[in-house]
Amino acid sequence: MKGAAMALGVLVALFAIWEVAVRALAVKPVILPPPSAIFAELAGDPLWYLRHAWYTLIVTLGGFALALVMGVMLAIAIVESRLLEKTIYALIVGLNSVPKVAVAPLFVIWLGTGAEPKIAIGFLIAVFAIVIDMVLGLKSVPPDILDLARSLRGGRMATLWRIRFPCALPSLFAGMKVAISLALVGAIVGEFVSSQRGLGYVILSAQGTFDTARVFAAILVLGVMGVALFWLVTLAERLAIPWHASQKEYLPTA
């Protein structure tokens, strides 16, 4: 919490420098509005921003949840099957380097202009992080622990469930932290391509009228949302894997 307070202090200081610099140098508001104008824009109709932010949040969480479920199932299938590892996993690693944003217009053609194509894009961008980190986690079980499971005559499913899966959790959470931010990127890209709602739509329409303060206001809300989502995943991690070395500061030692 002390770290969070300090980060907030730095942010306030940056806003202050920004405010002073814009005024002193007489920068046109259409190029760079001062923070005070951005906050005034937000305060003008907070409910309107909240409504759009809510839409973007739902789309983001939809894409993230889909990526999490599908990604974990895919990773398990890949680790359990040599054939899938050689085919699908190789393909996934390759496809990860293709800019997924480029296929966004296709989803609009396929799924229309509702929430579905945005969720689909969020899913597509986020799922790679989940699959790749989960596969890594499932495969990083120390060999003596696998020997232990065999010596206890553990079957494939029991070993997967009792050994591999918990062992992969720290890696999965690392993937989830990346994926939650990527799902937000996906949601915004989806809203850019076609939408009448969401923060992506707010940014795009404000850009059309050169309402720079509104663009910044939407970006600010997005920033807060991104940080909050990341923090939620971190909180879930702390609750789910209190035993892991990354959580050591919360665990007393004997």
Place this chain on the structure above:
Amino acid sequence: MSARSAAGIEVRRLRKQFGGLSALEEVSLSIAPGEFVSVLGPSGCGKSTLLRCIAGLERPSSGQVTVDDTPVNAPPAGLGMVFQRDALLEWRTVADNLLLPVDFRRGDRAAARRRAAQLLAMTALEGFEQSYPAQLSGGMRQRVALCRALVDDPVLLLMDEPFGALDALTRDQMNIELQRLWLAERKTVLFVTHSITEAIFLGDRVVVFTPRPGRIAEVLDIALPRPRRLAVRGGGEFIAYASRVRGLFEDMGLLREEA
């Protein structure tokens, strides 16, 4: 204690090759139920391979291993193993780590809990049931691993250099505790180590291995009365056994006095 509380092991002309490399050559060994056998040898002599073949984790290239007259093709029932690094599950508390063997065979958790509590008391680990392994010292972790290997009343305990990563003092302490547990439970134990002192202190017999490819150089019967105290290591009999083993290692060219 049940009728079948300790298993007999028969190793016949066991050979094991990895690729073109021979790890074990013609190893034959017979271990009686309830016997404590130390396997001693230099690093990489195949003593761990022998243990893994008996555990059913490794398939022999030729020869045969039987546990209670049943050929070993997969890990036999009633097997307890302790590894060099404790192999504790970091996400399970001490108490839940001890329940792993029972969970794997979908056994009765309540009965296992009582047995676990008894073992934890015997190894001075009471009060740490709800601790995670990351909160324990190396010696405590290895004691938990030992308890886990014993919790399901195994007929055979295989230990692969279990105290090799511990400091000398903790290691002595673990030797005492292992002897006490063994005297109370009388499991058949195969104990792999590269410490001459540890092998003699713990074993009814010490099986000395040659460097790769591993063969049995000699089997020593250790006639020291039990329970053995640490002070026994300074006694004449103990020193005689130790110098006998050291002599074997010198003959193998593993120990040289002159530079």
